[in-house]
Amino acid sequence: MAPIDTGLVLAQPFFLCSLILISIGWFITFIGACTIGSSVRLVWVDIFYNLFLVLGVTLAVATQAVRNYRLVILTFLAGGLSLLFICIDDMINIHYSKTSAVGSGLIFQSLVIIFWVVFFGAEEDSLAKRSIDGYTIPRTPGAAGPASGMIAAPDQHQSPLENLSSVVVAPSADYAYKARALYSYEANPEDSNELSFTKGDVLDIVDNKGKWWQARKQDGTVGIAPSNYLQLI
Template sequence: MNQFDANLILAQPFFLCSLILFVIGWVITFISACIIGASIHLIWVDIFYNLFLLLGTTLSVATQSLHHYRLVILAFIAGSLSLIFVCIDTALNVHTDTNNYAAKYSAAGAGMIFQAFVLIFWVIYFGAEDDSLAKRSINGFTVPRTPLTHGGAVGVTGAHDVVMAQQQQQQQQQQQNGQNLSSVVVAPASNYAYKARALYSYDANPEDSNELSFAKGEILDIVDNKGKWWQARNQNGAVGIAPSNYLQLV
């Protein structure tokens, strides 16, 4: 399992916003259920079910393991939607003697409606094919991440900065000589900290020896996801550059 990286969530605004809405809905439902008590036991089942779904989905995105658990997440979402619709119907149709408790049931129903909308969105987000219009539209909002150095030490992120500085220097030199067609310099000794899946097949330009060919669905190691061209390495160890609009971080 890869190391937890919150920046992978922050780099995907659509998923981040849906995650925040889901948490808000879950908190509203949880507080309402605490006030109501144990009168509707199924709501508590839904609360803990969705808590595990929330944690599992967040971990899969933040550890770049979404491609391993995609079908599992979709199966759990299907179960959650079935359960949550039953709970919504029960909560909104409960008749109580006091308006105060009626409001608490309505609040619980509203919180679950929030969660239901997010889960429907996640069905599209996790279930759509990479080359579909919906997925390409969502991927268009991905934010490139800039590596940071912590405490002045050159660690994994610090190594990225050093490599990027070296690449920029080499790039300027080659641009002056008119030798670089893609404006990206390949540094074989770079640290490949990310992984990306090929959304489409790509045939390297025969006039540029830096470019890397790859097939649709192939998983590539990536140095950094900044710019129009990313330095990549395939499973056979071949190193080159690839167009970023053909790739999706996983």
């Protein structure tokens, strides 16, 4: 498993906000259920289910494993949403002031999980996915966390020695990641390994370490690309 990188969570404002909101809803539900006691057993099942759901989803984002576990995540999100709706219906039918707090927390969580279904279920080229990814904060190579703001396009006018890469292209490598091009890039004519691409292109990536990544375009062209022009998705 890839190392946990909290910067990947912090670099996605939409996901980070949804994580905060579902945590608030979970704590409201938990505190409300504590005041009621064991009379709402199904709510307690939902509390522990959603706790592990939130931890699992966050771990998948922080380790860049969403692409590998996408169907698993969507399956558990569907199960969590169904359980939430059942619990919300039970709370509505109980006319008791303390159940109102539990119900509001459950509704809070259900709204976030509906967003997560779209967030994780949308195809890469869909309008919803492009809109969400458009707010992702680009990260510079080697940075420990997200950039403080949107960065300007890197300068391509470097000296040949500065722009040459020592990465060896292996066409048969396993492309485990995907990245979207933040800017267009024109390959250096002095380095036949470099890959040209345009802003918005989705590339397959072998590894996300170093300043240059081995990448593959949708047409099958293989080469290396500067990592500060790309954003993992």
